[in-house]
Amino acid sequence: MKKVVLQVALDLLELKRAVQIAHEALAGGADWIEAGTPLIKSEGMQAIRTLREQFPDTVIVADMKIADTGTMEVEMAAKAGASIICILADADDAVIAEAVRSSRLYGTKLMADLINVKDPVSRARTLERMGVDIIAAHVGIDQQMIGKSSLSLLKDIREEIYIPVAVAGGLDAATAGEAVCYGADIVIVGGCIARSADVTGSTTLIRQSLDAPSLQSTEKMSLDEEIHSLFMQVSTPNISDAMHRKGALPGLVSFCGNVKLAGKAVTVHTIAGDWAKPVEAIEIAEPGSVIVINNDGCVHVAPWGELATLSCTKKGIAGVVIDGAVRDIDDIRSMKFPLFARAIVPNAGEPKGFGEINAEIQCCGHSIHPGDWIVGDESGVVVIPRERAYEVARRALEVKKTEARIREEIRRGSTLSVVSELSKWEKK
Structure with a gap:
């Protein structure tokens, strides 16, 4: 059985913190490092450049969520050091075609994100024909909060296409292993690793789950439970x-x-x-x-x-x-x-x-x-x-995870104002 890729999404605002988390995740068995969309919006292409400088031999994924100007956005991410660049699957076909051409020119791969696509199976087939390299079965954070599942999306598309399939959206050690059983080639984990007080330990648990996957047989709770x-x-x-x-x-x-x-x-x-x-x-x-x-x-x-x-x-x-x-x-x-x-x-x-x-x-x-x-x-x-x-219960748990990581960074010698970069984010 081929090794499933573990991609860690750095969906943070602060580049210094993201780099430290990336070091700890790689130590725990991560394969690819993703500059998440919030990090790119906060730090620009410098986020990708810094990750490339810090990790010269690691695949760097730029979650650009390209919706227009496919050539320009692929070019700037590629020149900054990205190995794989993400485009929105529901972008116009003209944008997809230009992004594919640009990725070929610069020697990168293109990952199409199915977030919010109305007919994901049909769109995945079309994207495969157009030359996209990877399809991402992704359920966004806000969708996760109301109960939507990336595993359901993965199962819908896996048997319909032949190119590699990535899965992302609220995965942890248990559901990451399930994703492998359903055919995922790339498992993308964000908060469960990046917000952990023990990033290396959490990554190791997920790596073990990917290497020895199994379906969970736990009894289903009622919604109120x-x-x-x-x-x-x-x-x-x-x-x-x-x-x-x-x-x-x-x-x-x-x-x-x-x-x-x-x-x-x-x-x-x-x-x-x-x-x-x-x-x-x-x-x-x-x-x-x-x-x-x-x-x-x-x-x-x-x-x-x-x-x-x-x-x-x-x-x-x-x-x-x-x-x-x-x-x-x-x-x-x-x-x-x-x-x-x-x-x-x-x-x-x-x-x-x-x-x-x-x-x-x-x-x-x-x-x-x-x-x-x-x-x-x-x-x-x-x-x-x-x-x-x-929804609120799920969101509160994400707040708790975020605080756990910040608490650990303060214990290591930082302060709340430094971790949060308060002066940068004060309202102007």
Whole structure:
């Protein structure tokens, strides 16, 4: 069996960091190094020149995503030192033809990226006839966040063309091995390597997966199970960053310390500590859900206490969020139950039955609907609209990966401002 090529995509903005990651990836078994589109947009052709200078014997891929001026863009990437140049598969045929001619003139190869192509099988056949050297089955980052799979695209085109096929889009050690089983000649890995705190170790794991590929037989999770699993791996700051600094519910405190919750909201609106509807919500709530209570802005009387919390633990409720006060906090702390509220008071209200369950409510200035996802930890609580939960969970995990690499670079002696090149990116 021929060796499958491992291509590492450097989708960063900072050239110095990209070079260091490339060194570590090659040490772990990477074959080709890609100057990713963000790096080329940030640093221009200097990114390719620098990679060629640093790695004179390595195949350098320039992810130009050419859409026009095929001759000019291939020429400048080739002269900068690129071995393989990427063009958008949905570029006009005239652009493709010019890029092919230019690549032949300068002794490079052309890789066509199928991202966003409506009929990828038909287009791949056409590109092969036009002289493209490699077809890339690529699902972009934003598409990955909503669940699209590069492996599905790979399977669709592999048996239809004879030239080498690359696959890219959210691959890790497990799915990289699957890609080989489905016929990939080149496996392109970005974030799983470039955002790792241990780039060499992560590359080695993927290299091992490519050299001894297998199909995974893990049991398929339901969508809600997968969302829950993802949210439990990330922090509320990760989620807030993934939502462009939105979703945080200000003023809430984790009164049981280092506990975490993630679940779908059962909403409750009550008035002045009336605890009837909050307690009745326990009977309605499914195991794993989160009860979210709007106490109508009242913090001097509590709609929740120890007995309601004990009921939740027996029912399997994931946690409780109160825009208002809680009482019996010493007993609740002993249960280590995820409870978030704005205040602690000893006063309880009366169970009069005012309010509603599972209607849209306001909580800490945010509208929350039944079924929205609620995640809480010691940093606070965030709400994620149910229709965006999977996407936001995936994006939050990418934020976490990015921070892992930055953290490692700071541990090695850098600083946050240096790693981020803050002065370069300040708004002008």
